[in-house]
Amino acid sequence: MKKRIIMSVLGVMTGAVSVAVFKMAAFGVDPFQSFMSGISKLIPISFGTLYVIVNAVLLSFSLIFDRHYIGIATFINLFLLGYVTEYSYKFLQWLVPEPSMPLRVVFLIVGIVIICIGSSLYITADLGVSTYDAVALIMANKWKIGKFKFIRICTDVCCVVLGSLMFVAGGGKFKAIPTIAGIGTIITAFFMGPLIEFFSVHLARKLLDDKKTSSNQS
Structure with a gap:
C-alpha cells in the first residue's frame, strides 16, 4: 500500500508539472488541458479553481457508473493538479521567459514523456485515477466497448x-x-493512450511488482 500511495502521488504531481511544460513548449497542450483552455476562455476565473469545478462535475460520472476508480489519487488530482500546474508554469516562465525554438522542442518531448509516465504510475497504483482518465477506463473495463x-x-x-x-x-x-x-x-491525442499502456507494462507494473494489476489495465 505504501508503494501504491507513493506511485499515486508521484504520478499526479508529475502529470501536473507536465502540463506546465507543455505550455512552455507552446505547441499545444494535452487533449484534456486543451479542453480546459477552451473553457477558461468562456469562464474567466483562475485555472486552479476552474479545474476543480470541471473535475467535480466529471466525478459524478464515476460515482454513477464505477466508484472503483475513485480513490486517493482522484482527490489529489481534483484539488491539487490545477494549482500545481498554475504555479509550475509561473516558475518555468520566470526561469525561461522566452524559450528558443530548440528548447521548445525539448519541452514538448519532455512533456509528452512525463505525462504518460505519470498517468501510467497512478493508473497502475489503482488508488483512483483522474476523473477524465476514469471515463475511458470505465468505457473499456466496465462497458467493454473496446480497448x-x-x-x-x-x-x-x-x-x-x-x-x-x-x-x-x-x-x-x-x-x-x-x-x-x-x-x-x-501527438498526445493519438499516442497518449498507447504510450500510457506501454509505460504501464514496462515501467509502472514492474515498479509495483504486482501481477494482479495487469488484469485491470488490459
Whole structure:
C-alpha cells in the first residue's frame, strides 16, 4: 500500500508539472488541458479553481457508473493538479521567459514523456485515477466497448475539438489555436493512450511488482 500511495502521488504531481511544460513548449497542450483552455476562455476565473469545478462535475460520472476508480489519487488530482500546474508554469516562465525554438522542442518531448509516465504510475497504483482518465477506463473495463488505448484516442480527439471551438467562441484568436491545440496535442491525442499502456507494462507494473494489476489495465 505504501508503494501504491507513493506511485499515486508521484504520478499526479508529475502529470501536473507536465502540463506546465507543455505550455512552455507552446505547441499545444494535452487533449484534456486543451479542453480546459477552451473553457477558461468562456469562464474567466483562475485555472486552479476552474479545474476543480470541471473535475467535480466529471466525478459524478464515476460515482454513477464505477466508484472503483475513485480513490486517493482522484482527490489529489481534483484539488491539487490545477494549482500545481498554475504555479509550475509561473516558475518555468520566470526561469525561461522566452524559450528558443530548440528548447521548445525539448519541452514538448519532455512533456509528452512525463505525462504518460505519470498517468501510467497512478493508473497502475489503482488508488483512483483522474476523473477524465476514469471515463475511458470505465468505457473499456466496465462497458467493454473496446480497448483502453483506442477509447482514449476517441475521448482525446473530442476534447481537442471542443476545446478549440470554445477557445474561439470565448474570444481567442483563431491563429492562437496552435498554442492550445497544436502538434503536441495531436501527438498526445493519438499516442497518449498507447504510450500510457506501454509505460504501464514496462515501467509502472514492474515498479509495483504486482501481477494482479495487469488484469485491470488490459
